[in-house]
Amino acid sequence: MKNRLLLSGLLLAGAACAQSGDATIRICDASGCADRPRDSASFDPAHDDHPEETRRLAALADIARQDPRAAYDLALRYYRGDGVRRDSYQAIQWMREAGDRGVPEAQLALGRFYLSGVEEMGADPAEAEKWLALAAARGDKEAEKLLAEARSAKKTEQERYQWRQFHRQNWLGWWASGYPYHWYWGAAGWYHR
Template sequence: MQFLVRCGAVAVLGLAGCAAQTPESQLAPRSQTVRLCQGNTCTEQDRRISNLPGTQPTDAERRMQALAEVAERNPNAAYDLGLRLMRGDGIERNSYQAIEWLRKAGENGHLQAQLALGRIYLMGLEEMGPDPAQAESWLSLAAAKGSKEARDLLPQAQAAKKDEQSLYRVREAYRTSWSGWYSSAPYFWVWGASGWYQR
């Protein structure tokens, strides 16, 4: 019985120590690259598209790595990589990374990426719920560049930001059709014999 009391006290002290930490203090900063080693040779590879040591990347993985390198400096390529990640086209489908690449393109002024992000934040995506304030922000940027669809969606984002009922009506109205944009949107970059090139 005495052992149980001591263990209980240790458990309570351990939990109190965890509760005193903030989530930020528990996480180490995340690097954009990962160090992969095989034998005596180590290389830094992009964390978003990497392979385990000892495995050879497939042609599709090499193409996506090359596109990721272009996407770091070209908003059209960043948008394309976001679309490919949303679709699972040539790479494993990953909505989180897709949004990251779309944000990178949108932050660099890419109209289609801004509109796409506005749609995603207005409707929510998979496990991510809607965020009307983010939707309003992205749709405002796209509307300022002349997007008619962004101008049409902007009042809905503003209404959804004010009350849940408006958000529910918007989501119901677009539930079946809103995601069609990413299945039919064209790419800016295509793969050719000499690598990626812009159309």
């Protein structure tokens, strides 16, 4: 019984410690600083205290569907969290919308995004090459420099892939059957040859 009480006390103390130190983060804004839970969000569309901003965002999305430069602006807003909840997925979607419709800044930005990778999206040198080639064809000097990097990264990635495929085909089977054991299992137990 004494051990159970001691264990219960330790568990409660551990839970209290876990809730205190790492569970909060200090957020400072125009209204001051406060400790908030790490999983809290500052923008919740369900509890929108700023209907005017929401209306402006909806209006910008409507404009973005018609004007690719507005799609680029909306992508930047989502990427930066400027007036909206920061959302890299929406940023990429709107940036692609602008890039597909010929906005050079969007094509360059997409090339950079895919060359280095953005948050949960890993790097994709082949996709970076596609976007940077479009921007470079319009005379963008920065895109030309980055295009060379993308091609080099793509080649390196292809070489790594080919190396992995070669070794998977030629050596993994050998490891499964070609290398002999030093110790074998028999009727009398383990023995060494």
